[in-house]
Amino acid sequence: MRTWFRIGLIALVAFQFPLGVSEASARQPDNQELTVFLNRAIETRGHYLILGEKVDLDTYYIRSDKSSMAALEHEKKRHRYLDAWALKRNLQFIDCYNEIRIVRYKVQADTANVVFIVRQRLGYVNMKNMLQPQRFGLGTRHVMTLKKKKNEWRISREWYLDPLDENPALIADHQFHPENAGSEDRQDQEPKRHDSEKTRARYDRDKAVRYADKYAGLAWGAGNNNRYNQKYRDYTGVGGDCTNFVSQVLGDPEEGGGLPLTPRWYAGPAGGSEAWVRTDGLKHFLLNSGYARLKDKGTFEHIVKQTNEHPLGAIRELRPGDLIGYELKKGDVDHFSVIVGFDDNGYPLVNCHTTDRYRVPFDLGWDKKTNYLLFSIK
Known part of the structure; x- marks a missing residue:
């Protein structure tokens, strides 16, 4: 901190x-x-x-x-x-x-x-x-x-x-290249699904993004009269609300992405479980539950680099509704944000709480030593 x-x-x-x-x-x-x-x-x-x-x-x-x-x-x-x-x-x-x-x-x-x-x-x-x-x-x-x-x-x-x-x-020097980075290209990479497959899908990315925009708090552009969702406790003054917020984005059954609220993850509106409100708790839960997979992890230079495994760079393979974890010390996630879209040149934009952000470039406010954990929600 x-x-x-x-x-x-x-x-x-x-x-x-x-x-x-x-x-x-x-x-x-x-x-x-x-x-x-x-x-x-x-x-x-x-x-x-x-x-x-x-x-x-x-x-x-x-x-x-x-x-x-x-x-x-x-x-x-x-x-x-x-x-x-x-x-x-x-x-x-x-x-x-x-x-x-x-x-x-x-x-x-x-x-x-x-x-x-x-x-x-x-x-x-x-x-x-x-x-x-x-x-x-x-x-x-x-x-x-x-x-x-x-x-x-x-x-x-x-x-x-x-x-x-x-x-x-301490800003990372590596350039983010806008060529072929627009959201249209990203959508084209997604596999086509039949209607029956869509019916079985558990995560509603559109609703997750709408939730993130509505409840982005004090940031300019946010909805809900700049208020957090009051049916959840606010952890801003007791360690930070970023993880609580992305958990809501993923799991709120009425307005959010609708991932199943398992007892291990969700402990009710009065207070959250370790997996719901703490960064490392959520990281382990997402990976162990199968709700997400870690697409890649590394510095800014690493995640934007074009490789055989990630031809456009790993960061460009994330979609709205996916998450970014920010690691300042090895093995210790410090912050979470949710991808809500891309600017006209394909730059990923994120929302988060505590320092409230609305559609902000994902690395603004972080340095070249930061490790980015790219979580793709299944």
């Missing part, structure tokens, strides 16, 4: 942040001055994320405050990472839209503590195949302390679970 992520979880719990908060339950403060500052600051940070030093971000922070400078440096690092990742993938980011919802705040004299969420939409184009702009969504939960300096609010400190918290120097 990254340090920033750990600090963020502690802060969110300490401030009693309602992790499943929806837009409907979030409220705007009566303090108009505070609202105006936050909207302006987050909008400027969005411009900085795309344009970098062309945008003046320093004015929102306090140079004499170490924690403020650390928060500023984090935002600058986000830009450096996104810019470096786009360069490695032959992409160019063209816009960033942010929408904030303040959950609660408390103002005392010259200090304000604010809990809020940010729904962020990012747009990019491929520099080699200039097709329509592609857009994806992120959702982040923030705890921020503001200080008054010369009658103006400034950011003193901030914590949030950041999906772009990664070292720009």
Whole structure:
């Protein structure tokens, strides 16, 4: 678990942040001055994320405050990472839209503590195949302390679970080649089935993807008024909700993929089994139950490489409704996401929880040391 992520979880719990908060339950403060500052600051940070030093971000922070400078440096690092990742993938980011919802705040004299969420939409184009702009969504939960300096609010400190918290120097160099990578090619590779075979199929990929899009949480683009499915417990503040979410995608009998809810896997809506909510528990269950097979495992370079066994690269053989596990330490899966589609150049897009993502390029926020486990659901 990254340090920033750990600090963020502690802060969110300490401030009693309602992790499943929806837009409907979030409220705007009566303090108009505070609202105006936050909207302006987050909008400027969005411009900085795309344009970098062309945008003046320093004015929102306090140079004499170490924690403020650390928060500023984090935002600058986000830009450096996104810019470096786009360069490695032959992409160019063209816009960033942010929408904030303040959950609660408390103002005392010259200090304000604010809990809020940010729904962020990012747009990019491929520099080699200039097709329509592609857009994806992120959702982040923030705890921020503001200080008054010369009658103006400034950011003193901030914590949030950041999906772009990664070292720009550790991005995988290998290129993802768009040639023959579109979803049409992927569909053509699937064996044709008779109607009787379709009837026996247990996993509904279309429903699984619809579920993943509907319940993608705070991310821009998600449905259900940006709420998780409330019939399941939310594990965001107690270790992370990513595995709980993909289990729902696979197994929810009403809206999800409909895989049989065996007693070993599903323990009821009040709480999940090890196999339902823990990354390694789900990995072992999927493979031992026969629900999935591990198509391949390796670094970014390995899974996109064209070989005799995987002529288009192993990652391109996954289909919507399949899973990707992210392994940071050997033998220890750190995260799960579900493939929900592909951009116009065949780049796999994923949804997940905890750092909520909606149709995000699968490796954004991960580095060249990450091992990707590609699970094909049977």
